Amino acid sequence: MQESRLFSFIDEKSAFTLHFLHGGKLIQDIVQVHNIGPMAYEFYRDSILTSMQMLNFMKATENMGFYIDSDEPYFRLKIEMNEKGTMRTLLLPEEFEDFPKTVSGKARVTKAFPNKTPYSSVIQLKDHPAADIVNQALKDSYQVQAKVSVGHADLSVMFSKLPPSKLSEKFEEIIDEPLETFLETHKDLVPEIEKQDFVLKKADESSIIEFFTNKGLTYLGSKEVKFYCPCSKERMAANMATLSENDLKDVFKEKESIEVRCDYCNTIYDINQSELKAQ
The missing domain is CATH 3.90.1280.10 (HSP33 redox switch-like)
Incomplete structure (x- = not known):
């Protein structure tokens, strides 16, 4: 598998969806474009891997921008994507004096559709953990019960609980458990994924699907995620x-x-x- 892909699965017993992003090619392409310094790299990488999970909530023809305007420490992060899986991004400045553990400022989520006025939501940040900004955006802007985790390899995993209306429509008997309980049950999943051959060696789409379906999940589909700038x-x-x-x-x-x-x-x-x- 030469490209980065976002895979989606569902746990029908507990009505949770699981989304796995194999993002190695995406990160590789971005690093070749932007001269990111060593202190900024980890934050930039993790921000991309977590924010790209927002693709799972995008609708047809939708364009979305995720922005962090940080005052302390000062930086500007822009990540823009569309529902087809293409994205572009920049970080200014491209190097930090130190790795930002917390951020004060604001994050913005902007959604746009053709011939419609864009919609924006703003999340105020005060000494907010840098690694948790996307999860806060999912809670405040999308109002979903979801959590994104990033691995040491270039991957991310998101667990998302289906809303009550979807539960009654699709599942007759489910184990209704809160997000925290589901996360605790699957707390070792990311470390386990990092040990798989499709992460350590050459990625293989069928091996990824087999790994998750063997855990009782149903495969829903996948899409390619890639860096693309439409400038001209x-x-x-x-x-x-x-x-x-x-x-x-x-x-x-x-x-x-x-x-x-x-x-x-x-x-x-x-x-x-x-x-x-x-x-």
């Missing part, structure tokens, strides 16, 4: 064309063209003044 020279030119005439004069300073870099993928575009006049 035309989009860059269109954005620059919104600047005032005086600002454009300052930008070009009697030059015919300038180089513009996309913050998300570091692609550099050569923008000519004549291209802006055509906008």
Whole structure:
């Protein structure tokens, strides 16, 4: 398996879903694009692996942005994705003086659909554990009982309890247990996953499915998760064309063209003044 994939399963006895992200290729591709320093790497990696589990709650044609605006320590994290599984991201600055154990500031979840006004929810953070921000967003923005855990390998696992309406519709007899009890029962799952050949060696989709179905779970499906930036020279030119005439004069300073870099993928575009006049 050459790509990163997000697998979904269901425990029909307890009405919990389990979602497993094998994210090695995704993290590898992002590291090749962004020059992340060693102190920032673990936080950046874990933030990506946990936030990509939000894909499980996205609807058709939906685009979603997850943002952390941290004041202490200062940094800005942006993760944007669509329901098809493509995402782009950036972290500024790309290095920290120390690994952030807690964060004060705010997190934002923005959901957007074509031809509709975007919806945003804001989560205030005060000395909030850095590793738990996505779980707080799931609770506050999605109002679900869910918990995401990250392994030492490039993987994450999310347990999510189906809402009561879904339980009565789909299951006649279930073991109705709280999230905390279910998590305690499966507390050794992530360490066990990390010992499997599909993590230690070459990933194999059928081996992943077999591992979880052997634990009594029913396979629901999977989707590829990959880094992709939809930027283009035309989009860059269109954005620059919104600047005032005086600002454009300052930008070009009697030059015919300038180089513009996309913050998300570091692609550099050569923008000519004549291209802006055509906008």
